[in-house]
Amino acid sequence: MAKKTTIYDIAKELNITAATVSRALNNNPKISEATRALVLEAASKMNYEQNKLALALKRGRSHNVGVVVPRVDSNFFGSVIRGIEEELNPHGYHVIICQTHESTERESANIETLLNAQVDGILISTSYTETKPFKKVIDKNVPLIFFDRKLQMDGVSSVTINDFEGGYKATKHLIDMGYKRIAHVGGDRSLLIYKDRFSGYKQALLDAGLEINESYIIETKSSLQNGAMAIQSLINLDPKPNALVSSSDFVALGAIQELKRLGYNVPQDFAVVGFSNEPFTKFMESTISTVNQFPLEMGRMTAKVFLEQIKNASKVKIEKKVVLDPELIVRDSSKSK
Amino acid sequence: MAKKTTIYDIAKELNITAATVSRALNNNPKISEATRALVLEAASKMNYEQNKLALALKRGRSHNVGVVVPRVDSNFFGSVIRGIEEELNPHGYHVIICQTHESTERESANIETLLNAQVDGILISTSYTETKPFKKVIDKNVPLIFFDRKLQMDGVSSVTINDFEGGYKATKHLIDMGYKRIAHVGGDRSLLIYKDRFSGYKQALLDAGLEINESYIIETKSSLQNGAMAIQSLINLDPKPNALVSSSDFVALGAIQELKRLGYNVPQDFAVVGFSNEPFTKFMESTISTVNQFPLEMGRMTAKVFLEQIKNASKVKIEKKVVLDPELIVRDSSKSK
């Protein structure tokens, strides 16, 4: 039940004022070495520790930053958070995590609570498609940074990967391997990341002089089951596709499993490329080609952009767009025809 | 740059005192309905929001809890954190995450910073084997709860799974399937979880009247590579084992891959059971038997124990040990002989 010692306790002990104690502890040059030594000794003897809450109230900075993600139990977001943490901790910042489960209501609620917890910044991978909910953050002058799933807002920085390039590379790779009837199974295209990956897919086809077959294009949520279902409908088309670019590793895996169940050989009869480089894609017996989004780097970079923004708080608002380059990882599921 | 409005601003606006405003906002019955209405209206008009920092300083409670884990980018800890979050958020608590990377120095540093960030509790999966670093937390009267990787400390609650039972069930399952020469590849046994899993393994053998072969027992860190290496050494023994219980899914996978590379059939020639139910274990073409630790429930339960502890803060210290029952999940890697 040790009552915490404050600078007042130390002051009383030494018959000086709290102001002196504070200055001594903060290496203020207006304090003589003699008293400083006394204070430091008393402080350590009394197990003094600065109360960060009081400091935060005085300074108006909590040294906490909020991170909002759809979920924390996926490798991608887990790694991003890890990157953010590793970059921010050494600077004395703590990371407060919130999950939205892709619900915009929850996302709003999370932002709300983070704001009045007085966080020094909000790093978010949003599920919103409109900027309205973020106006308030801007108004309060709280640094806001998007990562992965961003929105286009003036004066707001973001760290993303080039999703267009990711979609393009994956598709071009399949084309280069000789596949010509390439399907696309992607996520909700009202989200920029999915829209961009899709655009990359289309562009790659166009650049190769291949035509875009609307019936080859499926929009669905990321899950094994939806991957299987996608195959079921694609396989009935005439001519049926012989390759698939997905914006999700889970869809890719579901598709591969279904293809095998139906007796197709992957990649000979049907090639598949996923997206995100989830761990299981390289653990499979027959590994899955995918696109690496460098989540650790994304997290680190997001944190760096935040720190930069904090430093220049007084100056003009800066808008920084960092776009990481995705890496195509070719594995068994698309290796040869 | 909207300067935040405080209760003083509202007070000035209405020509009353801040005390009245505070009471009105807190539904204190000493305030007349008339003024309360006025205050509420002014508050919403002026976009008032309570400054939690000031509140925290006054109350001595920050409504933040610290969660310390080896890492956040694994499915197991990610899920535990998710469970904690989901349970704690509705009660107004925020979760501050720290990673230790299994380093005890980092763990100490994390505890230190959490303490002077004035967290209301620390939930931790420790890498320590001694209780000394936690004395300070106890002294400061900050609720401390261990989960998964715990230490035995008087008056400290914990939420774990029955690791002994997990090891026992996995081993007994292999025995029931007819395997008699069962090896064990586990983690550092100075950590309780690994020691217990190992004990379960031994007990299952003893109960079945099988003898314990010391050369079948390997202690190593969790990784694919170490799994492969374990197989390399086990396979040279005479008589060579024909099954393996591991305390890690990664070791199990590494072992399976190496076995296949060497031409063995899994599970006919050699059965394998892992531990933790990592996602990839069920995504593989040939799935991996494992032990489910119910991480989401573990997280939720840990949070509940914390909330309970907070509520009874004034009363005697309570020590609550929650032990979840692990579930053996039988899959391809051990299904038949």
Add this chain to the structure above:
DNA sequence: TTAGGTTTGGTAATCGATTGCATTTTTGCT
């Protein structure tokens, strides 16, 4: 000796909210 400069340390306001106690206003009752 004295005006003026340096050190060193103290005083008191501030950050934003809560709350025990005192005071004022209102109400109710005779």
Add this chain to the structure above:
DNA sequence: AGCAAAAATGCAATCGATTACCAAACCTAA
């Protein structure tokens, strides 16, 4: 109308630290 009880609000301290401004004490040089 008079007055005690009840209701509504104000005053000021508190949580723990920082810091602008002020005030001693000491020193220096003419």
